[in-house]
Amino acid sequence: IESAAPGEAEQPSWRYLRFRLSPGADDEVSSYLDALIADQILAPVIAQHSTDIVLWRFHRRWPGDATGHQFSFVFFAPAPVAGRLVLQVERDPLLDRLRSDGHLVEFRMDELIAGRATDPAGTSDASWPADVRREWPKFIMGASRMWLGLVQSEAAKHDGLDLYERYQAVEMALDELWFSE
Numbered sequence: 001i002e003s004a005a006p007g008e009a010e011q012p013s014w015r016y017l018r019f020r021l022s023p024g025a026d027d028e029v030s031s032y033l034d035a036l037i038a039d040q041i042l043a044p045v046i047a048q049h050s051t052d053i054v055l056w057r058f059h060r061r062w063p064g065d066a067t068g069h070q071f072s073f074v075f076f077a078p079a080p081v082a083g084r085l086v087l088q089v090e091r092d093p094l095l096d097r098l099r100s101d102g103h104l105v106e107f108r109m110d111e112l113i114a115g116r117a118t119d120p121a122g123t124s125d126a127s128w129p130a131d132v133r134r135e136w137p138k139f140i141m142g143a144s145r146m147w148l149g150l151v152q153s154e155a156a157k158h159d160g161l162d163l164y165e166r167y168q169a170v171e172m173a174l175d176e177l178w179f180s181e
């Protein structure tokens with residue numbers, strides 16, 4: 001993280017922790033890895049820095065393009081908090097395991113472009129009405145909290161399984177929940 005001008009270090013801005021993931025052995029998306037990363041790597045970070053992270057959310061994507069499957073943690077926090085957060089994730093042994101097991105292609109932090117970075121609505125779609133742009137970050141943070149809570153509840157039910165099997169079971173159970181409810 002570049003050093004900020006005086007006063008800017010405490011100004012929250014948008015950043016993305018991006019986990020680019022490889023396809024599974026069958027060339028299918030291993031979307032269960034999103035839940036694993038959210039629960040095992042990011043939930044402790046969110047809990048530890050909850051008073052310093054103003055807004056946050058998860059973003060899941062897996063189109064058949066050059067980027068492919070990428071799970072992101074998008075957060076609005078001051079630069080010193082972002083630095084501590086990145087270090088905590090980089091030091092997590094599970095990140096190394098995901099790499100060595102061939103699941104993690106790349107981990108990086110990106111910052112939102114200047115001009116919108118310090119706007120709480122800066123990650124909202126610019127084509128939306130101003131009121132929707134302003135409220136979207138709060139709404140999607142709530143949706144992300146709900147999803148994480150469901151992941152954690154379901155993961156607790158499958159504690160005896162191998163790590164990857166556990167989160168495959170979590171993904172299947174949550175898919176069933178969404179389809180049935």
